[in-house]
Amino acid sequence: PxxxxxxxxxxxxxxxxxxxxxxxxxxxxxxxxxxxxxxxxxxWSTRRSDGAVFEHGPRGIRPAGAVGRNTLNMVEDLGLGGEILPVTYTHVASKNRYVYVNRQLHRMPSGLSGLLRPVPPFSRPLLLSLATEILVKKGKEDDESIHSFVSRRLGKELADIAVDSLCRGVFAGDCRKLSMRSCFPLLYDAEQRRGSLTLGMLLGSGPAPVVPPGPLAQRSIQESWAQWSLSRGLxxxxxxxxxxxxxxxxxxxxxxxxxxxxxxxxxxxxxxxxxxxxxxxxxxxxxxxxxxxxxxxxxxxxxxxxxxxxSTVTVAVVNLEYEGSVLPVAGFGHLLPSSEDRGVLGVVYDSVPFPQHNRPDGETTRLTVMMGGAWFQEVFGAPEAATEERLLARATEAVRSHLGVSTAPSWSRVTLQRDCIPQYxxxxxxxxxxxxxxxxxxxxxxxxxxxxxxxxxxxxxxxxxxxxxxxxxx
CATH class of the missing domain: 3.50.50.60 (FAD/NAD(P)-binding domain)
Known part of the structure; x- marks a missing residue:
């Protein structure tokens, strides 16, 4: 038919x-x-005439899992393989992710040393949290907030700092309201099937969708990509x-x-x-x-x-370009827990993972400040009333106080992405x-x-x- x-x-x-x-x-x-x-x-990408590229939406795609392979298979079929900009797991942008807590940047624990000893702002070693996590009883509720789930299984400190920040970075949302089951189905299933996140991650969870990797997806596995973008933006x-x-x-x-x-x-x-x-x-x-x-x-x-x-939330995305190399640290960026600053969700150091998007002549630093999300109304008022000037001022002030950048940006773009992220x-x-x-x-x-x-x-x-x-x- x-x-x-x-x-x-x-x-x-x-x-x-x-x-x-x-x-x-x-x-x-x-x-x-x-x-x-x-x-x-x-x-949505801005391509400036001098060759610089700025993202107003997503800025990197992960290749992992069936869903990641599926996207790479499509990219390959579309003939975009040659335009891929990969970032490997060994790259500084993959290894260094920061949280801004108590007016200080802290590198998030990664690797074995981060498991074995306490890394500020956390007071106990991650391994201890994971070891005791195995013994925690399974939750009885049909659904539970992410904050409650993580507090119960891994402790309040990780929930308040790491998970609160992560949910702001991923969903621009409040981990006290978001559903564990819908936002992190793999972790929810790990508890349901194995009684523990740690065991679930080690032993694997249920049947995964089958997506055979094409040559590009195979390359991403061989070269261990953590994320990728495209040469002219996503x-x-x-x-x-x-x-x-x-x-x-x-x-x-x-x-x-x-x-x-x-x-x-x-x-x-x-x-x-x-x-x-x-x-x-x-x-x-x-x-x-x-x-x-x-x-x-x-x-x-x-x-x-x-x-x-x-429900959905509104995010103000502020792209900034500074002359010279202005970052005090190298990494992907930093996130802020809601206890630190409700209005600023995080700052992405775009030039570190994707220097190819900097303008070709002269050294510059591209940053993106993400603001608002679940806290938009509370901090900035109604989206229709938020002026670009005010949002820009708030973003440049965040870059100044968090990263010690004293100069003004040489270029900026404020985008108000209204109702851009659904909240589960x-x-x-x-x-x-x-x-x-x-x-x-x-x-x-x-x-x-x-x-x-x-x-x-x-x-x-x-x-x-x-x-x-x-x-x-x-």
């Missing part, structure tokens, strides 16, 4: 879904609908997918095509746009949950409520379980993982049967 699939949302999730649909023999036509003027969503990935889709001849790409409503019809779905109606046999929504909730017909009421219950609060897994029954597939960061890899891979778990080349489990 001739199948037309409409994909709603032209961020990396919608583009990836269209790419896989394009390869499926059962699909005759794909219609990709994006409301804004560009494809790529949060993957926006090259959505750009290449867009080009691939255009050349396939099976995909209609529409920008500035905001969907007003979708409604089930006799043959599938009716999609109302500002200037007309389209029909499709199947819909894959790669929209944020709230955006999807606003276009569903009122007959979908329980679902609309579930979708509206998924307690009970998130139950909500997500309730919309799998629809004839509508939902993919994207609102549901099963916020990383670029998770979003690209989510077609595997959601678009079952449409792509015969992928098997879910062994």
């Amino acid at each position: 001739m199948t037309t699939v409409a994909v709603l949302g032209g961020g990396i999730g919608g583009l990836a879904a269209s790419y896989y649909l394009c390869k499926s023999p059962q699909v005759t036509k794909v219609i990709l609908l994006e409301s804004s003027s560009r494809f790529g969503g949060w993957l 926006e090259s990935l959505p750009e290449s997918i867009t080009e691939y889709l255009q050349q396939s001849g099976r995909v209609q790409l529409h920008r500035e095509a905001a969907v007003q409503q979708i409604s089930p019809s006799a043959s599938g779905w009716k999609i109302s746009l500002e200037d007309g109606v389209m029909s499709a046999d199947h819909i894959i929504s790669a929209l944020p949950a709230k955006a999807l909730s606003s276009i569903l017909p009122s007959s979908c009421q329980p679902l609309i409520q579930l979708l509206q219950d998924i 609060y307690l009970g998130h897994h139950r909500r997500v379980g309730e919309y799998t029954s629809l004839s509508l597939s939902v993919i994207g960061a609102s549901y099963d993982g916020v990383s670029v890899n998770d979003v690209i891979f989510s077609h595997n778990t959601k678009i079952q049967g449409l792509n015969p080349n992928y098997k879910e489990h062994q």
Whole structure:
């Protein structure tokens, strides 16, 4: 049968879904609908005329695991292999990650020495926490906050400093509200299956999805990459997918095509746009949950409520460029626990992992300050009221006080990424379980993982049967 699939949302999730649909023999036509003027969503890079590259969204992708291999296989298929900038595990950016606590930078423990002796700001050796962790009883709750889970198993100090900072770095969120089960499913499963994180990590958890590594993914394993970017920034990935889709001849790409409503019809779905109606046999929504909730017909009421219950946070991303080499330490960057500064989440030292993105002539240092997240309203007020000047001032002040940089930046860019990271609060897994029954597939960061890899891979778990080349489990 001739199948037309409409994909709603032209961020990396919608583009990836269209790419896989394009390869499926059962699909005759794909219609990709994006409301804004560009494809790529949060993957957004500024390429300055002098050759410098700045990221306003994700800035490095991890190659590890099935989801990491899956992305590299796609990158290779798109012909982007030659543009990859890898960062290995032995690189200083992989080894040195800092936390800013008590107005001081502390290198996070790594390697054996970090396990065996206490490393400030922590008062006891990590090995001790891991050894006693094995003896802690399994939690009885169906779901639990990340802070509660880690406090219970590894102690309050690690939860308050390391885990609080990590959740701000990954989710821009509050570990006291985020769900362990939905945010760190592997660690949650380790406790469920083995009764312990330590044992779970050592013995491995359940069956993992099978994604055979292509040559590029194999290279990432041989060279032990910790993360990678692309020579012209990560926006090259959505750009290449867009080009691939255009050349396939099976995909209609529409920008500035905001969907007003979708409604089930006799043959599938009716999609109302500002200037007309389209029909499709199947819909894959790669929209944020709230955006999807606003276009569903009122007959979908329980679902609309579930979708509206998924919160998101706003992050101010401030890209800064300084003349010369201004960093007192070499590493990936530093994070701050919420107890140190609620407004500033962390600072990424972009020039250290990706010096290739510096302008080619003269030495410069590129930094990105991340601010707000779950604390945005409290610190900066309503997003629409936050001025660029105020955000920039706060970011440069953070660089001055945390890193001792006395000069002003020679270039800056403030980007307010509104509602950019979904927050998986307690009970998130139950909500997500309730919309799998629809004839509508939902993919994207609102549901099963916020990383670029998770979003690209989510077609595997959601678009079952449409792509015969992928098997879910062994």
